[in-house]
Amino acid sequence: MRALVTGGAGFIGSHLCDRLIGQGAEVWCADNLYLGQRRNIAHLESSNRFHFVALDVLERKKLDALFADAKFDAVFHMAANSDIAAGVADPDLDLRLNQLTTLSVLEAMRVHGARRLFFASTSAVFGETAAVLHEDFGPLQPISFYGASKLAAEAYISTYANLFGMSAVVLRFPNVVGERATHGVIYDFLRKLEKNPAVLDVLGDGNQTKPYLYVADLVDAILLAWEKSSGPLSVYHAAGIGETSVREIAEIVVGAAGRPDTTIRYGAGDRGWPGDVPRFRYDISRLQGLGWQPRRHSTDAVRLAVERIRANGF
Amino acid sequence: MRALVTGGAGFIGSHLCDRLIGQGAEVWCADNLYLGQRRNIAHLESSNRFHFVALDVLERKKLDALFADAKFDAVFHMAANSDIAAGVADPDLDLRLNQLTTLSVLEAMRVHGARRLFFASTSAVFGETAAVLHEDFGPLQPISFYGASKLAAEAYISTYANLFGMSAVVLRFPNVVGERATHGVIYDFLRKLEKNPAVLDVLGDGNQTKPYLYVADLVDAILLAWEKSSGPLSVYHAAGIGETSVREIAEIVVGAAGRPDTTIRYGAGDRGWPGDVPRFRYDISRLQGLGWQPRRHSTDAVRLAVERIRANGF
Numbered sequence: 148m149r150a151l152v153t154g155g156a157g158f159i160g161s162h163l164c165d166r167l168i169g170q171g172a173e174v175w176c177a178d179n180l181y182l183g184q185r186r187n188i189a190h191l192e193s194s195n196r197f198h199f200v201a202l203d204v205l206e207r208k209k210l211d212a213l214f215a216d217a218k219f220d221a222v223f224h225m226a227a228n229s230d231i232a233a234g235v236a237d238p239d240l241d242l243r244l245n246q247l248t249t250l251s252v253l254e255a256m257r258v259h260g261a262r263r264l265f266f267a268s269t270s271a272v273f274g275e276t277a278a279v280l281h282e283d284f285g286p287l288q289p290i291s292f293y294g295a296s297k298l299a300a301e302a303y304i305s306t307y308a309n310l311f312g313m314s315a316v317v318l319r320f321p322n323v324v325g326e327r328a329t330h331g332v333i334y335d336f337l338r339k340l341e342k343n344p345a346v347l348d349v350l351g352d353g354n355q356t357k358p359y360l361y362v363a364d365l366v367d368a369i370l371l372a373w374e375k376s377s378g379p380l381s382v383y384h385a386a387g388i389g390e391t392s393v394r395e396i397a398e399i400v401v402g403a404a405g406r407p408d409t410t411i412r413y414g415a416g417d418r419g420w421p422g423d424v425p426r427f428r429y430d431i432s433r434l435q436g437l438g439w440q441p442r443r444h445s446t447d448a449v450r451l452a453v454e455r456i457r458a459n460g461f
Numbered sequence: 462m463r464a465l466v467t468g469g470a471g472f473i474g475s476h477l478c479d480r481l482i483g484q485g486a487e488v489w490c491a492d493n494l495y496l497g498q499r500r501n502i503a504h505l506e507s508s509n510r511f512h513f514v515a516l517d518v519l520e521r522k523k524l525d526a527l528f529a530d531a532k533f534d535a536v537f538h539m540a541a542n543s544d545i546a547a548g549v550a551d552p553d554l555d556l557r558l559n560q561l562t563t564l565s566v567l568e569a570m571r572v573h574g575a576r577r578l579f580f581a582s583t584s585a586v587f588g589e590t591a592a593v594l595h596e597d598f599g600p601l602q603p604i605s606f607y608g609a610s611k612l613a614a615e616a617y618i619s620t621y622a623n624l625f626g627m628s629a630v631v632l633r634f635p636n637v638v639g640e641r642a643t644h645g646v647i648y649d650f651l652r653k654l655e656k657n658p659a660v661l662d663v664l665g666d667g668n669q670t671k672p673y674l675y676v677a678d679l680v681d682a683i684l685l686a687w688e689k690s691s692g693p694l695s696v697y698h699a700a701g702i703g704e705t706s707v708r709e710i711a712e713i714v715v716g717a718a719g720r721p722d723t724t725i726r727y728g729a730g731d732r733g734w735p736g737d738v739p740r741f742r743y744d745i746s747r748l749q750g751l752g753w754q755p756r757r758h759s760t761d762a763v764r765l766a767v768e769r770i771r772a773n774g775f
Contacts, residue, residue, distance in 0.1 A: 285599025289616050290623040299613030311602040
């Protein structure tokens with residue numbers, strides 16, 4: 148496999164690079180280092196099958212040159228603004244980093260005849276609903292620019308795949324946790340505690356409850372979906388077992404930091420920021436049908452992530 | 462009502478302007494005259510409640526100035542590239558004219574505190590499916606850039622409405638026919654016959670079958686949905702009674718032209734162009750629940766449109 152991983156120096160992208168290299172693939176890791184970090188892939192740079200390319204995929208000419216040179220047969224488009232709250236303040240951020248990067252990648256694939264695409268999507272495409280979310284659920288009414296831009300990207304992927312004979316796999320990630328995270332509730336709490344160990348301020352009332360998935364389990368899902376899918380467009384949902392409240396996460400983080408004297412101070416309201424969806428649940432039977440099983444309960448995933456992020460540094 | 466109608470000199474936009482003026486509204490018709498035509502609104506220009514503004518809504522500064530000046534309490538965003546086939550040749554066309562115009566309008570509404578939006582969407586957001594399409598149907602997997610860009614616009618409308626306290630009405634149009642059309646199968650057939658009355662070449666095998674709605678009935682639906690809706694986002698489907706095949710339309714057009722000697726020559730394949738959806742059916746019970754009823758059978762709508770387009774000139 149000759150694989151391009153956009154955002155390959157980021158959180159999930161770098162874990163994916165690890166596994167692809169481990170499987171014997173030749174990997175081009177393209178990253179503009181906006182959220183990604185060189186240290187996430189430093190251990191791969193000695194491999195002659197690993198190539199780091201400092202590249203913003205919005206730069207179409209540079210991306211074209213890379214496609215012409217490398218002749219990819221697999222493209223994993225992981226590059227994105229993954230900070231949902233940041234997107235609310237600047238609608239253009241998610242448009243550019245999530246949707247327009249995808250259009251850039253799709254157009255390069257079309258021009259250079261690369262046929263197989265993996266796309267990192269999100270539960271945020273659904274907006275706020277009490278339903279258990281199957282892949283075919285409708286309506287899709289996002290409430291964040293993050294969700295809107297990812298849904299827009301999915302719409303263009305569907306169109307390119309159907310018009311130009313591509314084959315795309317879309318996996319809608321749940322909340323993913325683990326070492327090398329660049330954002331998210333665990334990361335935020337650890338940062339806050341580092342600055343002020345006496346008080347941990349929590350956004351919202353702490354009752355936001357979501358399924359968390361450990362990053363290694365997600366990469367299992369990505370690679371299995373990739374291997375088992377064919378046809379223009381295959382869409383999957385992945386989640387861990389059960390769910391975890393922000394309150395539980397705060398207590399785990401404070402416990403792990405060995406600071407039982409820390410006061411956890413909750414905010415008001417049922418969400419962390421405008422556009423936050425306080426609760427969602429996934430139907431994962433489609434991915435289970437391929438043989439994937441989440442290996443950890445959501446709360447165990449959170450515990451493991453806290454431990455690894457603390458050990459790894461952040 | 463102080464209403465902005467973008468694309469107001471276009472096919473459906475100009476009919477909407479007619480009705481809004483008829484209802485006593487003050488109307489600003491903004492159009493870049495890319496598909497719209499001044500002759501479509503010439504009869505309105507004597508009204509002191511009608512204002513034509515030559516404007517591309519992608520020009521944010523000019524749009525800002527218009528919003529600041531006019532203080533709209535209603536925005537009907539009708540401006541779009543409505544030529545689906547043209548979009549296949551140039552992915553950027555639909556992105557700019559359908560999605561980015563919508564983002565421009567949404568941002569102007571946010572900045573200037575305009576709260577109520579109507580958006581002209583399309584059945585093409587669904588892609589190709591045999592299902593009877595309720596508004597909540599999923600998955601949404603468009604196969605044309607037209608459908609993708611309209612779905613992307615819907616996703617952003619959902620987000621703006623939820624984040625910024627707006628109230629949006631989205632009506633997903635079926636195939637709409639009537640005088641002042643700028644494109645579409647009837648228009649194409651009449652143009653072709655004008656050039657060569659001996660032969661009418663039909664794209665595809667003629668079995669593509671869709672529900673057609675007469676433009677006046679659509680405007681009824683727009684205004685009823687507008688009047689009866691509240692909350693962040695209301696989505697509706699409208700269609701005429703029954704459906705009509707391209708083969709029937711070809712025969713009606715040839716018959717109306719009084720050229721029984723015309724040879725109708727069918728192409729191959731089940732669709733007119735890449736991205737064409739050969740058949741779709743709508744569930745319209747939500748709009749019927751508000752009191753709307755289609756007044757004509759699809760094929761009667763086609764007949765009336767052929768007659769009016771021929772009488773009106775094209």
